[in-house]
Amino acid sequence: MTREAYAFTRSFAPTGPTELLVDRHYLLCASTGALRLEAEGQRWLLPPARAALLRAGRPCTVAIPQPATTASVLFHVDFVAPPPQDLTVFDLDPLARALVAECGAWQEADEPLPAYARAIFGALAAVAWRLAESPSPVVMPAGRSAEVRKALQLTEERLGDEVRFEDVAAAVGLAPRSLARRFEAEVGMTWRATLRRMRVLRAVEHLAADDTPVTTIAHEVGYGSLSAFNAAFRELTGATPSDYRATFTG
Known part of the structure; x- marks a missing residue:
């Protein structure tokens, strides 16, 4: 047995x-x-x-x-x-x-x-x-169609840059309006909201990796303003980046 x-x-x-x-x-x-x-x-x-x-x-x-x-x-x-x-x-x-x-x-x-x-x-x-009845908010956006999944991949690859929705749409072969509708239907949020969530989740990975300062992480994931980064992070996780990192050790 x-x-x-x-x-x-x-x-x-x-x-x-x-x-x-x-x-x-x-x-x-x-x-x-x-x-x-x-x-x-x-x-x-x-x-x-x-x-x-x-x-x-x-x-x-x-x-x-x-x-x-x-x-x-x-x-x-x-x-x-x-x-x-x-x-x-x-x-x-x-x-x-x-x-x-x-x-x-x-x-x-x-x-x-x-x-x-x-x-x-x-x-x-x-x-x-x-x-498990109260899931964590760290759900990553996912799509069903090849176009949306490719758009998500391209967006994720460019998180630290000035990524533009029009450029992503052109890269996947769709008009911006068509891709916007696909995002609403498949991801359940706009592309802009998806980008914000991806940046916060990438920041979580950086916070877990080492002791890199929060300001540095904010710039690495595409935020020029620390206050904007903190606001987006708190909106998703309910905590500041520093407080969230502190939970990693219990």
């Missing part, structure tokens, strides 16, 4: 998109660095002190743009109920972090868990499933 649940910690070098598919419900917690996740047409950023909950048997694409360390906890499908969504990213509270750390004592093995370990893994599942 394989274990009802087990945990492990692992460090990763930067890698491009790879598919992750496991036969257990998967709680993936970022400790350092930030991961990019995509499943069922949704894209998420996973910065430190947050967790992703993946349903067993559902594929997820993972990209690691910078060195990262993660803690993983896997639950047998007969041990816990299915997560509410295929993929959810949420903030870890102190109780969840303590339970993840405690679960780290039991790695993959053939023998079943002792009673104490079963209780700890069960408690972690209960807490994580509850936290």
Whole structure:
């Protein structure tokens, strides 16, 4: 009999998109660095002190743009109920972090868990499933059509520059008005709002990477004004860049 649940910690070098598919419900917690996740047409950023909950048997694409360390906890499908969504990213509270750390004592093995370990893994599942009901706002824009996906890629590549919507539309072969309608229909927001969100999420990745000053990060993601950057960051995350960085260490 394989274990009802087990945990492990692992460090990763930067890698491009790879598919992750496991036969257990998967709680993936970022400790350092930030991961990019995509499943069922949704894209998420996973910065430190947050967790992703993946349903067993559902594929997820993972990209690691910078060195990262993660803690993983896997639950047998007969041990816990299915997560509410295929993929959810949420903030870890102190109780969840303590339970993840405690679960780290039991790695993959053939023998079943002792009673104490079963209780700890069960408690972690209960807490994580509850936290997943309040997803993190770090959802990355995603499109369905080739044109919108290419427009998103081009926009992301030019975040630090004076990127113009008309230039992006021309590059994907659509009139600006047509591309604007596509953004509203597929992304659920305007291109300008998408650009603002992408810049904030890129800033989150920079904040997770090292101790680069916030002012430097603001310029690197395309903001000439620190106050405008702080306002956009707070609008999405509910915190200033400095306060958000402080949450990475709990």
